[in-house]
Amino acid sequence: MLRTAILAAARTPTVERLITNASVARSLVARYVAGDEVADAVRVSQELIADGLAVTLDQLGEDTEDEAGAAATTEAYCGLLDALAHAGLAPPAEVSVKLSAVGQRLDPKLATENARKICQAAAAVGTTVTLDMEDHTTTDLTLDTLSTLRVDYPSTGAVLQAYLRRTETDCRELAHAGSRVRLCKGAYAEPESVGFENALDVDRSYVRCLNVLMAGEGYPMIATHDPRLVAIGEERARWYDRTPDTFEFQMLYGVRSDEQRRLARDGYTVRIYLPYGRDWYPYLMRRLAERPAYVALFARSLVSS
Ligand code: FDA
Structure with a gap:
């Protein structure tokens, strides 16, 4: 409630x-x-990377209402990628993009073209993009954009949300070689018709989805702070003989920082989702x-x- x-x-x-x-x-x-400005994002990225972590940066903003705003966000991401490259951080830094910030609500084709520009800028500096997932009304559109972008930029990452009933099926479709998939619980308010209401049902769905991704041939990105799910992730990695370069853990900046460093010390790849900006x-x-x-x-x- x-x-x-x-x-x-x-x-x-x-x-x-x-x-x-x-x-x-x-x-x-x-x-x-991280702060309001690109300089803050670069400075905090530097600190995290010095601590043995990787980062994915999010220029805050969503639900852009006009083409000029969508173009400005696209430019801002390209500028961020240049700044990261200039600081020698791209890679291991990559970026996470919300399609609603680059025009999905106005026109999904416009959002795809703007996201393509960001993928192009990322590829030019040797890194990549993950498409954040927003509420369930956008899931199909976002997966359509993903498959379009992956034709030219196959490392473009997807996000799937375990709280949606459809997600185990989506995991099966995306668990193929070269496919980077971030699995999270899901952060929006969803109706019961499409999503699990009960926390235990979400956790069970997360484990089923994790099993599919870890057993598959793609690159799972286990995005959770939940101690039980992190432990299950570690156990599945051993079970499926996954080496640290074949999957990663991901957590949000500011949440369970000690655990982020503990996982990195234990030899896992750990990527921190790092937002910056005024919005x-x-x-x-x-x-x-x-x-x-x-x-x-x-x-x-x-x-x-
Ligand atoms: P859960 O919420 O059960 O939290 C487990 C424990 O973690 C808590 O008991 C607490 O200790 C700690 N914790 C969790 N959240 C905290 C907070 N905000 N502050 C302090 N402590 C906290 N969602 C989405 O819909 N689309 C997306 O694209 C993404 N992208 C994304 C990227 C990455 C890297 C992460 C880690 C998460 C997302 N999410 C997301 C958010 C995700 O769906 C989910 O809402 C949060 O990760 C919280 O879920 P947990 O799995 O951590 O479990």
């Missing part, structure tokens, strides 16, 4: 105004976001929805500020 309410607030302009102007939000944002509101709300314990604290600080 609380999760659904927070995710609904993520799309409510009055709540957005209240929260983005609150100083308490700024301090929470600092936990999850942090929906991202912060999804992080709050995952951590209801913060919400009471956050609400109290809002009232007293």
